[in-house]
Amino acid sequence: MEPLERYRPIIDDFDAFLEACERPLGNAVRINTIKTSVERALATLEEDGLEYEQADWNPRVLRLETDSPGSTWSSFHGFTHGQEEVSAVPPIVLDPQSGERVWDCCAAPGGKATQIAALMDDEGTVVANDNNLGRISALRFNAERLGATSLAVTNDDARNYSLNRFSFDEFDRALVDAPCSCEGTIRKNPDALDNWSEGHISSVAGIQKGILRRAIQATREGGTVVYSTCTFAPEENEAVVQHALENEPCRVVDFDLGLEYDPGLTEWDDETYDSTLERAARIYPHRNDTGGFFVAKLEVTA
């Protein structure tokens, strides 16, 4: 927990934050509406004798009482998919519509890409990209299990991604769920902080900036780009969005979210960020008893 001490000045009720980070996180699943309705998924879980609790911010997100969420009829049928509660947030903020062209830049293992497809009723084009070929097989497995037919899977570096292979030259929306230092997953992965270093944060921030810039360039004017990480480090969050604001035509916009969250920062260390970064969301483990997350919503302005 030592690395998290640096956030004491920016996190309210820091002791409750640390205490939450030390508590293991329970199982959560998302209902996959490509294959069934919310009602039928719940009835299937009840038939299985499983206890669940619906998240009050989203009826498709469930907390599940079981040691083996993968060995249930609802999972076998692809009615539910194991996905951490906060990990269901970015696609909801992205708000994709049926028939659109959407890019998930860092899509493996596919929980969010298939959620995007579900939000579009599996109608339209979801380009699910990942630079890691090893993780592409997990992405494809999940897409097929969940019945997502609107996915096109590519294996490239998102920073210099080419749309030449497709029959269109820009996206309506893009999700940058960036590779990060994963501090916010500490409740799921107790060793998440083992290799923590400021040097690592700095090098991953460079990659994040490159991916976010390319996502904005590849999205049409008036389109939406959502930037998210599962980490607390401002260098990987507000600083990355600030870099995009300074270099690409975009602005930070408000969004509604039924979860309790803290506003994005406007300063950290010696840096100051644009005041609109307060429109971003910092989701802390002690607020909703979840993992940690950062989400910002951008509108492309040219």
Place this chain on the structure above:
Amino acid sequence: MGEQNDGQRFDRLPATPDERSVEGRVSREAVVDYFDDRFGIPPATFDDHTFWEKGAGKIWIYAGEAPTPLEIEAIGMTCLRTRQEHWKPTTDFVQRFGRHATDCVIELEREEARAFAAGEDQEIERWEGDWGYLIGAHDVAGDVEPLGIGLYVHGELRSMVPKGRQREL
């Protein structure tokens, strides 16, 4: 004719056999007719989908936009294998579209469904329909739900659920 299938890329299926340029490639019409003839899945079910081939006889179903040919990792899902004499739908396709089927659906009791999901073969004498590939299904929350693809021969239903999708339930 004369062109060969290129296993490295996706090619959209021709609408009809007359329009094909690659020897042996099936047409969209043939695929849609097969699902209709064998399983009673109405052709209109696929009005918003296109069909593609990558790898000889491996057919994919896709809802999005794409030019043909296309060299990427995957589009949509694999739905059918046409290389053998008897075409074989995939378990994931059957789970996604099988609820539209009216024929060649074998309804299983809970214990039979459990064995099917675990990938086991089992004796089932009561089936009086066609032999060959059937959709295994069972009752879930008051409705019939497809489990996957099975092969029925000589009174035995062999689960074709791929290893990675098998579960002990």
